[in-house]
Amino acid sequence: MTLNVDKHQETSGIAGDYPSSRFSVAPMLDWTDRHCRYFHRQLSEHALLYTEMVTTGAIIHGKADYLAYNEEEHPLSLQLGGSNPVDLAHCAKLAQERGYDEVNLNVGCPSDRVQNGRFGACLMGEAELVAQCVSAMREVVDIPVTVKTRIGIDDQDSYQFLTDFIGTVSEKSGCDDFTIHARKAWLSGLSPKENREIPPLDYPRVYQLKRDFPHLTMAVNGGVKTLAEIEAHLEHLDGVMVGREAYQNPYMMAELDQRLFGSNKPVKKRREVVEAMYPYIERQIANGSYLNHISRHMLGLFQNMPGARQWRRHISENAHKPGAGIEVLQQALEKIPAHLDV
Missing domain, CATH: 1.20.120.1460 (Four Helix Bundle (Hemerythrin (Met), subunit A))
Structure with missing residues (x-):
């Protein structure tokens, strides 16, 4: 498979480089903590790793250090949860000062706790606010600010709704990097676990989104389990994000560097x-x-x-x-x- 590497796919594992979205491990609450990320780094030097989602309130008002990580985890993205542009900008600036390679805004989590805080997937219904949030962050940092979202929420699941959301956020904020979970989210009636399994996957919709926004970097998330599936998605998209499979079967990452990033290093046993x-x-x-x-x-x-x-x-x-x-x-x-x- 030919490697098509652009500025979004230059990765050396050193803080400050533009991180690659070619392959990433999804942010997962209670799973992708700093110990998990250090472990995953033993399997791939180039995979983009994400923190668990951290709320702006926890960072600003919490007593713990929610931005702590190991230097070996680079390239590393901080996923933020929030909807206040001022707070998000403050946290993004802190993230850059601490050496994070990217900041990501969560517009995909469907849990009740997230909705009550007015962030996560419910923000898909407020594209203008998302654009304001991303703009505020981009104004104060030099590292990339990206968005992770769904293909729709509740009955707002038409392709037009999705393109309106992506178009508004990208045009009004300048955001050029999106990860799309290829399922819609039901904000009521389904648990977060059910929202990861019951709404059907729609990869063709994400492929079409990339064709309609060719200037944007697009990665897909949801249901991906094998390297062969990753390579198939990369025929259509710029990147693939894997969640549960990377956690439950981490050795699926062992050949990533060789097959996706052109590494000549031997595969670790x-x-x-x-x-x-x-x-x-x-x-x-x-x-x-x-x-x-x-x-x-x-x-x-x-x-x-x-x-x-x-x-x-x-x-x-x-x-x-x-x-x-x-x-x-x-x-x-x-x-x-x-x-x-x-």
């Missing part, structure tokens, strides 16, 4: 990925973290392999114990048949 995590785990435990906070993200590494169940079980039963360290992972690796060169 699963054991090598585990062993590469040891120094990080030891540093984090020394700084007060617990093994299970890190190892929970690694449970799916051997999915569909002999010994995978024993791997998961040993970690689940032992990583939470006081004093647990890398020996738990070393013992879990022994559950994988030694003859497998993985």
